[in-house]
Amino acid sequence: MAVSRFLIGGVAGVLLLTGGVFLWKGQTQLAEEAVLPEAPPDPGPIPVAAAGAPKRGPAPPALPAAKEASREERRFNRxxxxxxxxxxxxxxxxxxxxxxxxxxxxxxxxxxxxEWAGATGERFAGADKDKSGGLSRAEFATTALKRAVVAKCKC
Structure with missing residues (x-):
């Protein structure tokens, strides 16, 4: 039993080694056969502008002005x-x-x-400053979500 496993392992090793040699030889043969493309022909000397030629061409045409997106368009795009x-x-x-x-x-x-009631209860308890069990108008106003402050300029 041990001898047959040894022989099977040896045969498998020889087969793997042989396959590796064939792959290696095939890759080197492909690399030798690969032909590099020829370099493009030399375009010649680079033309130079005459002494009195203008430095720039005409100005490119003006691009159409982009319209300012409305608040709803920006919201929709988000x-x-x-x-x-x-x-x-x-x-x-x-x-x-x-x-x-x-x-x-x-x-x-x-x-x-x-979970929902716990979070809501915590929010209510945080707003009820005088611990009366009810929210006055001033206390209720503190429960509104705070909007993020938006900078007036895009610096």
């Missing part, structure tokens, strides 16, 4: 990720995934009532 001029449900909801992940405490991609 959602249209694949630029097919149609906003799909997946594209529309993709901006909400970060907020969903914050609410999904156990990370199972399912939002239970407890």
């Amino acid at each position: 959602y249209d990720r694949d630029r097919n001029e149609v906003v799909s449900r997946i594209e529309m909801m993709s901006t909400r995934t970060a907020a969903f992940r914050k609410l999904d405490k156990d990370g199972n991609n399912l939002l239970t009532f407890e």
Whole structure:
């Protein structure tokens, strides 16, 4: 049994070595047969402008002015990720995934009532400054989402 395994291993090794030699020889033969393309002909001397020739040509034609995109067009373009001029449900909801992940405490991609209520309760408790159990107009105003400050110039 041990002798037959030894013989099989030896035969397999010799076959692998022979195959490697054939591959090596074939690659060197292909490399020798490869012919490099000829170099392009010499174009000759580079022409030089005369002494009194103008330095530049005429000005290129003016490009048409791009119209300023409206606020709704910019908003639409933010959602249209694949630029097919149609906003799909997946594209529309993709901006909400970060907020969903914050609410999904156990990370199972399912939002239970407890997870939702816990986050909402924390937000309510944070807004109820006088701990009265209700939100006054001033306290309720603090629950609005803060908009990001946009710079007036694009520096």
